[in-house]
Amino acid sequence: MRILIATDAWKPQVNGVVRSLESVAKALREFGAEIEFLTPQGFASVPLPTYGEIKLAFASAGSIRKRLDGAPIDHIHIATEGPVGFAARRYCLRNKRAFTTSYHTRFPEYIRARTWLPESITYSVLRRFHNAGSGVMVSTASIANDLEKRGFERLMFWSRGVDHRLFSPDRRIKLDLPGPIYLYAGRLAPEKNIEGFLSLDLPGSKVVVGDGPSRRALEAAYPDAHFVGAKDSDTLAAYYASSDVFVFPSRTDTFGMVLLEALSCGLPVAALPVAGPLDVIGSSGAGVLDEDLRAACLKALETPREKARAYALTFTWANSARQFLDNIIRAKALGQVKMVPTPLF
Template identity: 80%
Template sequence: MRILIATDAWKPQINGVVRSLESVAKALGEFGAEIEFLTPQGFASVPLPTYGEIRLALASPRGVSKRLDGPSIDHIHIATEGPVGFATRYYCLRSKRSFTTSYHTRFPEYISARARIPESITYALLRRFHNAGSGVMVSTASIANDLQRRGFQRLMYWSRGVDHSQFTPDKASVIDLPRPIFLYAGRLAPEKNVESFLALDLPGSKVVVGDGPSRRALQAAYPQAHFYGSQTSDALAVHYASADVFVFPSRTDTFGMVLLEALACGLPVAALPVPGPLDVIGASGAGVLDNDLRAACLAALEIPREMARAHALTFTWANSAKQFLDNILLAKSSGSRFMTPSPGIPG
């Protein structure tokens, strides 16, 4: 099967969406699927307002049509709701081609945090975008249940995996900082709630890996923290394996790829009891979820690293790829079927 994935999130961006798409594409090859990407590359672009590091492709329906009216494609999957995604959606509707979508990012909450636009307006736009397809893939039961309540239809589960050979406790190195070391890794932006971690009264050291529009302000406000900027996956694995607790303060992530990466390196997690951590960590014992984030951080110090690693091993890219492919086959055979969310989702 030849599958085209249309995405606005692509290299040189460093985020969970890009890593997920690259990893699942590689794993899909083991199932005999051929993956092609339609990305912002090759289109003119402009900086995203308030986040200049990300550029928006000036992708028109005509420009997208020229790229899609070529070799035979068996299925089109739209991964993001940006210009490339909207232009591909328009092409599919006009040419009466079925397509699936995926919901990676809680844009209504993100936009509300930045521009004070009511979440209801953005959710209405996203609902119209996704319900036009034959299925929308979501990564967790919590997000599926929330979207169902908001009127999203034909929801399908698509979990994530982690490269257990790249993210491993064997990458541990000696870091010349007072211990314990509490680590945050991810984008530095208002919706990530990083300041709630940096403001905590914790022993040892706080380390921040990542970049984004909030970095300068955070560094100025919390000079005692150690900011290391964006890192390659290999360097990031060293940070995970060498820290004592991974702190995930976000309230708006749909999954949190960094959670799996940290766990795979044997790093216990401290997080809030919200979608993402609730689904990934749950009752596994690999982390502590508490509305008191400081209490969660201190309690996570008691978790054996072996327990964190063992939980991460239940998430594989092979399982993720199979779910993705099964969703496509179901959508093509019965696009009107509605998949009701269930209490859990297999790794």
């Protein structure tokens, strides 16, 4: 099967969406699928306001049509709701091509954290975007339940995996910092609630791996924390394996790839009991979920590292790829494309 994945999230961005797409594509090829990507590369683009490392591509209907007309593609999957995603959706609707989508990011909450725009407006746009397809893939039951209540249709489960060889306890090194070491890794942005971690009164050291629009303000507000910037996967794995607790303060993530990466390195998790951590950690005993994040951090120190690693081993990219393929097969069997009077944007 030849599958085209249209995505606005792509290299050189470093985030969970890009890592997920790259990893599942590699696993899909092992199942015999041929994967192509339609990305912002090759299009003129402009930086996203307030987040310059993300580029918004000028993906016109004509340019997308030139790339897709006559291409030997069996299925189109639209991974993101950006310019490339909207253009691919428009192409599918005009050419009566079935397609699936995936819901990776809580854009309504992210946009509301930065602007005055109510979540209801953004959810209305996203609902119309996704409901035009043959199915929308979501990573957790909590997100599926939330979207179903908001009127999203044909929801399909698609979990994630982790590279157990790359993210391994064997990556452990000596960090020259007072222990215990509490680690955050990810984008430094308002919606991530990083202040919820950095403001905690904890013994030892706080380490922040990552970059983003909030970095300067956070560094100024929390000078005792150690900001080390964005790191490649090998270095990131070393930080995971060498810390004592992974702290995940976000209330808005749909999954949290970093949770699996940390666990795979034998690093217990402390997080809030919200969608994402509830689904990934749940009652596994591989971490602690508590509205009192400080209490969760201190309790997580008692979690055996072997338990965290063993739980992470149950998440594989092979299983993720099989779910993805099964969803596409089911969507193609339905052959359902909900036409809308006028394409969005």
